[in-house]
Amino acid sequence: MTTTDSPRTAGRPRSPEADRAILATTLRLLVEQGYDAMSIESVAATAGVGKTTIYRRYPSKRELVVAAVLSIADTFELPADSGSTRTDLLAVTHQAFEVFRTGFAFAMLGTLLVKERDDPELVDLFRRKVIAPRMEIVGQVFRRGIDRGELRADISVPLVVQLLAGSLFARHISGYPEDDEWMETLVDTLLYGITVRQG
Numbered sequence: 001m002t003t004t005d006s007p008r009t010a011g012r013p014r015s016p017e018a019d020r021a022i023l024a025t026t027l028r029l030l031v032e033q034g035y036d037a038m039s040i041e042s043v044a045a046t047a048g049v050g051k052t053t054i055y056r057r058y059p060s061k062r063e064l065v066v067a068a069v070l071s072i073a074d075t076f077e078l079p080a081d082s083g084s085t086r087t088d089l090l091a092v093t094h095q096a097f098e099v100f101r102t103g104f105a106f107a108m109l110g111t112l113l114v115k116e117r118d119d120p121e122l123v124d125l126f127r128r129k130v131i132a133p134r135m136e137i138v139g140q141v142f143r144r145g146i147d148r149g150e151l152r153a154d155i156s157v158p159l160v161v162q163l164l165a166g167s168l169f170a171r172h173i174s175g176y177p178e179d180d181e182w183m184e185t186l187v188d189t190l191l192y193g194i195t196v197r198q199g
Contacts, residue, residue: 024068029042
C-alpha cells in the first residue's frame with residue numbers, strides 16, 4: 001500500500017453491483033446526452049454511487065467511456081479451433097452481431113467518432129482498447145487457416161479482416177436483416193477469393 005492509499009478502502013473488494021451500475025449508466029447517458037454533456041457526476045448520481053467510487057475505478061471520463069463500451073463487447077473471444085476457417089469465421093461473425101444487436105454499439109461508435117477531431121486521444125483509446133484487440137481475434141482465425149494450408153499464404157490478413165468488418169457495418173447501416181443465411185453468404189464469398197485451390 002502506498003502512502004496515498006486510504007486505510008479505509010485498502011483490501012475492500014469492489015462491488016460487482018456497483019461496477020455494473022456504473023457501466024450501464026455510462027452507456028445510457030452517453031447515448032442520451034453525448035460525450036460532452038455526460039459527466040462523471042451525472043453518472044454517479046444516476047447510478048446511485050459516489051463520485052469517488054467511480055474515480056477509484058476510472059481516473060478520467062475517457063477511461064470510463066472506453067470501459068463502458070468494452071463491457072458490451074467483453075464476450076468477443078477467439079473460438080476454439082474447429083479445423084475449419086469457415087466454421088470459425090461464422091462463430092466470430094455471430095459474436096459480432098450479438099454486440100451490434102444491443103443497439104449501443106453503433107450509437108457509441110457514432111458518438112465517439114464525432115469527437116475524433118477535437119479529442120483524438122479518446123478515439124485513439126477506443127481503437128486501441130476496443131477495436132484493435134477484436135480485429136486481432138479475427139486475424140488469428142485467418143492465420144490459423146493459413147497455417148493449416150487452407151488459405152493462401154499471400155493474403156493480407158489485415159485487409160481480409162477489414163473486408164469482413166466493413167461488410168458487417170455496411171449491412172447494419174443499410175438496414176437489411178442480420179440473418180444466418182446472409183452471414184454464411186458473406187463468409188463463403190470472402191473465402192472464395194482466399195482459399196487454396198486444389199489441383
